[in-house]
Amino acid sequence: MGKSLIKFSEKLIDRLKVAYNVVVLTGAGMSAASGVPTFRGKDGLWNKFNPEELANINAFLRNPDLVWEWYSWRRNLIKNVNPNLGHYALVDMEQYFPEFAVITQNVDNLHQQAGSKSVIELHGNIMRNKCIDCGQYISEEDLLKLEEEAEKKVPHCPQCGGLIRPDVVWFGELLPQDAIEKARELSAAAEVFFSVGTSSQVEPAASLPYLAKGNGAYLVEINPEATPLSSVADECLREGVEKVLPALSMEIEKIRKRIK
Ligand code: OAD
Numbered sequence: 049m050g051k052s053l054i055k056f057s058e059k060l061i062d063r064l065k066v067a068y069n070v071v072v073l074t075g076a077g078m079s080a081a082s083g084v085p086t087f088r089g090k091d092g093l094w095n096k097f098n099p100e101e102l103a104n105i106n107a108f109l110r111n112p113d114l115v116w117e118w119y120s121w122r123r124n125l126i127k128n129v130n131p132n133l134g135h136y137a138l139v140d141m142e143q144y145f146p147e148f149a150v151i152t153q154n155v156d157n158l159h160q161q162a163g164s165k166s167v168i169e170l171h172g173n174i175m176r177n178k179c180i181d182c183g184q185y186i187s188e189e190d191l192l193k194l195e196e197e198a199e200k201k202v203p204h205c206p207q208c209g210g211l212i213r214p215d216v217v218w219f220g221e222l223l224p225q226d227a228i229e230k231a232r233e234l235s236a237a238a239e240v241f242f243s244v245g246t247s248s249q250v251e252p253a254a255s256l257p258y259l260a261k262g263n264g265a266y267l268v269e270i271n272p273e274a275t276p277l278s279s280v281a282d283e284c285l286r287e288g289v290e291k292v293l294p295a296l297s298m299e300i301e302k303i304r305k306r307i308k
Pocket of ligand 1: 074075076077078080081086087088089092103153154171218219244245246247248249250270271272273275287288289290
């Protein structure tokens, strides 16, 4: 393998040499190189679609077929993509630190698919679906059958007839309590915190790097573009995750022993 062109600061390397707790917060940019569209920016989904019409419960109740069609399109798109080198680098990095967690805003399941063991999903998972009335989860296999029967319309729960929705967090909804509590606890304990591929605009995830830094973490942003977090970060690496994370994992391999 060629020599990495990405330069990491001595400060970061020194921190990583001794760190016990490392946290990586990921956003849509993490999966961009896999072919999953991001939300904001030039080619972002929210440039073409209106979140008010698609990503909240009232929109769903008003027009369930439209919202279902949009999520079904995204679910199928995601089903046909693969984790990228950045996802796999995080799987490698996990083996070098006693505590290593990925906190993700992504609903695409790609961290788990790559093999990361400690993943906290803040915004749910688009592959999981449930009934809005009785809460019953519908397996992927059953869902495919129900979708076929419903002919592009929203499928209904086989148990109670309620509407089926993706198990993702919509605007105006609370995050899963256990996920955000665990994310806050880990962020407060992090010695190195990476904010990766996120525009750092959506709360409460956007507050996690501040919590980490406030508790002494070395804060690193990985994003080709500047974000509101950039001026607070100790270091910004302005390249895609698919380049930076494999290079970082190679550095870590040089300075630490594999423990898992
Ligand atoms: P955004 O779409 O807001 O931001 C994606 C970020 O990724 C941008 O800052 C890009 O510059 C950056 N980016 C693009 N390609 C990249 C690459 N190859 N490597 C690194 N970074 C790259 O996505 P999020 O911050 O994840 O919420 O958005 C947060 C939440 O807003 C989402 O979880 C979603 C959305 O509405 C819900 O659905 C609840």
